Amino acid sequence: MRAVFRFRVVSMALLLSTALTGCAVVKPHERENLARRAMIEDRERGEIRFEQHQQGAREGAEGGTREPGGGCGCN
Amino acid sequence: MIARKACLVAAAIALAAPASARADGQLSMRGVYYKEKATRIVQPMIDTRLDVGDNGILEGHVLIDAITSASVAAGTAQGVFEEQRYELGLVYTHDLGVARVGGGGRVSYEPDYMSTFGKLHADIDFADKNTVLGFDAAFGHDDVGRIVMGLDRTSTRMDVGTLTTYLGAVTLTQILSPNAIAHLTYDVTSLKGDQANPYRLVDSLKPGPDGIPIQITEPETHPDERLRQAIAGQLRYFIEPTETTLVAGYRYYLDDWGLRAHTPDVRVIQQAGDSIDLTLRYRFHFQTAADFYRPSYPSLDGLEYYTRDAKLSRLTTHTIEFRVGTLLGALGVPGNLADARAEVIVEYIAQSSSFGNAGVAHVALTVPFEY
Numbered sequence: 203m204r205a206v207f208r209f210r211v212v213s214m215a216l217l218l219s220t221a222l223t224g225c226a227v228v229k230p231h232e233r234e235n236l237a238r239r240a241m242i243e244d245r246e247r248g249e250i251r252f253e254q255h256q257q258g259a260r261e262g263a264e265g266g267t268r269e270p271g272g273g274c275g276c277n
Numbered sequence: 278m279i280a281r282k283a284c285l286v287a288a289a290i291a292l293a294a295p296a297s298a299r300a301d302g303q304l305s306m307r308g309v310y311y312k313e314k315a316t317r318i319v320q321p322m323i324d325t326r327l328d329v330g331d332n333g334i335l336e337g338h339v340l341i342d343a344i345t346s347a348s349v350a351a352g353t354a355q356g357v358f359e360e361q362r363y364e365l366g367l368v369y370t371h372d373l374g375v376a377r378v379g380g381g382g383r384v385s386y387e388p389d390y391m392s393t394f395g396k397l398h399a400d401i402d403f404a405d406k407n408t409v410l411g412f413d414a415a416f417g418h419d420d421v422g423r424i425v426m427g428l429d430r431t432s433t434r435m436d437v438g439t440l441t442t443y444l445g446a447v448t449l450t451q452i453l454s455p456n457a458i459a460h461l462t463y464d465v466t467s468l469k470g471d472q473a474n475p476y477r478l479v480d481s482l483k484p485g486p487d488g489i490p491i492q493i494t495e496p497e498t499h500p501d502e503r504l505r506q507a508i509a510g511q512l513r514y515f516i517e518p519t520e521t522t523l524v525a526g527y528r529y530y531l532d533d534w535g536l537r538a539h540t541p542d543v544r545v546i547q548q549a550g551d552s553i554d555l556t557l558r559y560r561f562h563f564q565t566a567a568d569f570y571r572p573s574y575p576s577l578d579g580l581e582y583y584t585r586d587a588k589l590s591r592l593t594t595h596t597i598e599f600r601v602g603t604l605l606g607a608l609g610v611p612g613n614l615a616d617a618r619a620e621v622i623v624e625y626i627a628q629s630s631s632f633g634n635a636g637v638a639h640v641a642l643t644v645p646f647e648y
Contacts, residue, residue: 232455235515240522240546248307263530263538266509268413268446273551
């Protein structure tokens with residue numbers, strides 16, 4: 203339980219420190235390359251959803267995706 | 278892997294949209310085929326995205342999961358079973374200018390398992406949209422059942438229990454330079470209720486009346502509660518001279534069942550001309566076993582929990598993927614369909630667990646439209 207709590211604290215600290223550290227501000231007219239498909243999301247929603255479900259049925263770990271898997275994937 | 282919401286945020290903070298975004302809607306059709314030693318899955322699905330008014334986006338999907346398996350987890354005497362799972366999902370997102378808020382839900386049904394899930398999300402812009410903070414809260418309720426075959430070969434569903442899921446997530450998206458963007462996500466999931474597979478059995482021995490050990494078979498038992506946590510980071514970098522995009526991700530996972538996992542994931546996406554892209558991906562997954570997992574149980578005496586679920590064992594997974602995507606215009610298709618995107622994905626998954634290795638193939642077509 204202590205490891206779980208420590209992990210939560212470290213994760214939140216990492217998120218906060220990254221946000222507070224900040225980076226050089228990139229102006230809107232400099233974001234042309236950031237608008238490319240490969241820089242936004244190169245994988246479509248259906249592909250990601252299938253992979254999450256498949257991995258949830260074959261691996262014990264999941265998460266980091268902002269949502270849990272669906273269905274039981276019992277087999 | 279970072280959720281698509283973070284990527285929508287990236288889209289919002291970027292200047293221009295890709296070719297398909299000039300349409301008011303998008304329809305994506307995908308077929309997936311998955312095959313491993315004892316299981317075959319065919320999954321057709323349809324995803325759609327519609328602009329709603331000036332500031333709203335409605336996304337929906339529907340899919341059928343057709344599975345054929347000879348897995349012992351199915352618990353069928355016949356050794357092979359077939360089942361269909363149906364899933365429907367809707368998400369609405371409203372753009373408030375400096376923030377995007379929304380919510381949605383998803384329902385998944387199969388004869389022995391019904392899962393419902395609702396979610397709220399918000400993404401807030403900072404520093405001239407160079408930084409975006411995202412928040413998610415979700416609730417899920419599952420009804421767990423078991424199909425029992427009668428002597429007359431008719432099937433009956435028996436209630437097993439319920440599973441309640443709570444999820445909270447925080448995401449940071451940060452533009453690092455005109456060619457680099459980073460995502461960081463932390464999420465925590467609490468599960469309460471039935472989490473064991475109602476079909477999976479554990480073999481063991483116990484002393485018989487004359488002292489000779491006899492074999493016994495018991496249903497597996499898992500703890501009723503599980504707290505899962507994951508932190509995932511991803512960096513995308515665009516190399517302008519070669520039009521190559523590098524994507525590097527890593528996830529660390531832990532839970533209070535004693536399972537720890539490391540999952541790095543790298544992709545190289547090469548643009549070939551204006552319309553074609555090629556991707557090579559490698560994903561590695563390593564996990565430790567859950568505290569109560571054993572490959573075999575000489576005795577169940579004194580054990581509160583026991584399982585032989587392979588996904589709770591110590592395992593490694595290597596995934597290699599190749600994909601090609603193209604706009605149909607590059608293939609000579611004229612008119613409105615020229616902006617449609619076709620995609621083929623081929624994947625090989627080497628699994629150290631008893632599931633064995635797997636192959637996956639996707640074929641997809643995404644069509645933008647106006648309405």
